[in-house]
Amino acid sequence: MVQFVHPARDDITLTGVLAALSDPMRLRIVKALLQEGECMSCTAAAPCPEIPKSTLSNHFRILREAGLIQTTKKGVENRNVVRESDINLRFPGLLKAILKHAAE
Template identity: 55%
Template sequence: MTTATSPRALDHPARDEITLEGVLHALSDAVRLSIVRELAREGEPLSCSHFDLPVTKSTTTHHFRVLREAGVVHQGYRGTAKLNGLREDDLNALFPGLLDAVLAAVDAQELRRSATGTASG
């Protein structure tokens, strides 16, 4: 794990420390999956405040921490904003096709739900 060197630096797992179980756990929650979808769609780091999530601020912080500790996102500060970027290169190197497959499955699920009028979640 890369160790934080300043109070504002955050710990992230090195590429070789990222596990399939950790990534799958991080992606198994609907809120975290929506964060990953948004990061993939935008293709650039986004601040935490960019996301309109149906949870409290403290719960949002928890979800970002789970994604960071699993190696799914990288978080860093730019000024006072905490930016979140998808670790696409690391995930694709370790688990080729996994991220694309998960995102395609979520998109397909969303289409099914839209067609049947079922709420997402």
């Protein structure tokens, strides 16, 4: 069974969050997850369905290891949700500011 690595809230770093969100595709994935407001599978959260699965898996791994998303297994699906409360407790207003200015 797959074990996902999720850093504890106190282990989430500003450098890791900013590095993960510096990629436009990962930023789009986080936006899609936040807009949905509930867990989404990797394929449903992907902004472009033509992305190879290996590339998509890598994007989700980077987001997960940075502490931005929580991934759980449900059947054969990997379900993802943004760790918004953890990010806001660690870096108040950061995620909102990044997403606001990324849209401009």
